[in-house]
Amino acid sequence: MKIETKTAHFSSPLYLESGRILEPYEIVYETYGELNEEKSNVVLVCHALSGSHHAAGVYEGERKAGWWDELIGDGKAIDTKKYFVICANVIGSCFGSTGPMSNNYPSQEPYRLRFPVVTVKDMIRAQMQLLSSLGVYHLRAIVGGSMGGMQALQFAVDYPNLADDIIALAATYATRPWTMAFNKVAMEAIRRDPRFKHGNYEINDFKEEGLDGLAIGRIAGHISYLSPDSMDEKFGRNYVSNDGLFELFGRYEVERYMEYNTNNFSRIFDPLSYLYIVKAINTFNLTRGYDSLHDAISRIKANVYLISFTSDYLFFPSEMEHIVKMMKRNEQHCSYLKVQSDYGHDAFLVEVDKFEDNIKDILK
């Protein structure tokens, strides 16, 4: 499968929900598969908080595949022999699209904390511009999990005629205070870290030694991506330090996991981007801009497929079921799959085998 990584440059302004504008801006994206002549075979894939446009395939010289490689590829559920798949890096991210460490034109200085707050609505508006620039005005489907699922649902509401099918996994209709509280750990840990310097750090400051604040915040993140049962299974009460049980900083396996993953993460992810994306998640609310949630949901014309995971402790199945009930009452097309899983919120990334057939059927 061929991976094409490209950058689209936009010199006309992107009007943001806040009233501010982003101008100019860039969107980095990847495509897999071939666009057919009628441009009728496009599937848009939306990424989550820590994800990027690299959804599938393996870059030359690398070993790690894109974040949804199990799902996207030749002969896979999102079949790149049939579909032209697009995945764009969201604005605000640190993987190439315009974000807080991009230069604040016309200066050669990064925006930093002057970057405007972006929302999920803004993220999809930017992707609409990308699609226009590619001459794509209709999508076979939009698919995403977590913040990617928020984008898919927001597309369904804001642009009812855009896609035939909307597939949203492990998401919600509006972020609840529970999730905001987890995000708050990250926001405070980053903000109060002296090395963060109120956003005035240098771009390479954290390459060697990641920002502690981001690592600490990410521990809270990982808690919310797992579940009590998945942690029992993954780690149990295993103790891994040679120091013995009675050393204050001796570690249980779950502690080692948290340290290892979050320290790595804090070297590759930009802390300002983390703050901005977390803010976008907090402000996500399908109702905003409409009279009510019912009003927003009623706009949807696409077939909506919702997938939740029984052990998801970040966005609970009941949240998806709230949308399902509303759409059913409206006699809109909505189909729901609750996947039995012990993997928590992460299941949308790691238990692809439990829902890939479902997605294959939808895209048949």
Added chain:
Amino acid sequence: MKIETKTAHFSSPLYLESGRILEPYEIVYETYGELNEEKSNVVLVCHALSGSHHAAGVYEGERKAGWWDELIGDGKAIDTKKYFVICANVIGSCFGSTGPMSNNYPSQEPYRLRFPVVTVKDMIRAQMQLLSSLGVYHLRAIVGGSMGGMQALQFAVDYPNLADDIIALAATYATRPWTMAFNKVAMEAIRRDPRFKHGNYEINDFKEEGLDGLAIGRIAGHISYLSPDSMDEKFGRNYVSNDGLFELFGRYEVERYMEYNTNNFSRIFDPLSYLYIVKAINTFNLTRGYDSLHDAISRIKANVYLISFTSDYLFFPSEMEHIVKMMKRNEQHCSYLKVQSDYGHDAFLVEVDKFEDNIKDILK
């Protein structure tokens, strides 16, 4: 009701589970009510992570009552007209009993990180010494929630003849990785905070401006004490900043709550004590020292009363139910109450009205 706050001094060593000793040591405790002549009316109350020996009553000149004042007092469920109630500050704490900021005798210097790791077993061993010093060799009941419940259960296993009744709320038989992960946020946030100085801070360093690391860790704590539903009810998606929704550091009500409570906490609680007590919670495991959990539980001779809360996201009802099943199979006396609550783990402190009658009945 009369509050007596006292300090007991011990010059003989306390042998710790780690093999290390604490010598000398002090235990600060309070009593409420009068000890009868037969010394047969003693109820021991055990406190949780952030609690102290001040369980009931109001100090002169203060407004805030002890942490379980609703439950303990004249005519209340734990009736101080009938019972002599003792509540001791655990070793390792920062409220008067020997802890990491106590002087490492014979030096006049605090232990800091040289303080030995203490466990829940050690905490109750220290309380056994206190009881001996008071000439109390039998307890009518031991009552505690969260880490206090752990202590109550550990008493039941380690000292089967000590108490008639054991009442444990919102606890577990062994800390699961889920809880360790929440604790990990606090451990890392404290440890990596430059102002923590590897434990070499001065005792008044955080009086004015609390340690950020402790405040950040405490946010994670508060998440685990609440629940998704309790947060919906308490905060909803209310936005409280005048800054407008599109300010990066503008705050939702849940965020303000987290900031306010944790900043206050970080000015009054010692970060080293927090590390040590959190470690004690992580290492809690009724099985340790016995062949199996079944072996440990089988030792219990007291009547055990377990109370869990449906929305407890820190120690789930299923964990209590595991103990209930085991005791029932053994034909030991065990009675279980699952309280319907939206208040999460905190319910054991804030919804006393939902279980006080139960406790009153037990102590009849």
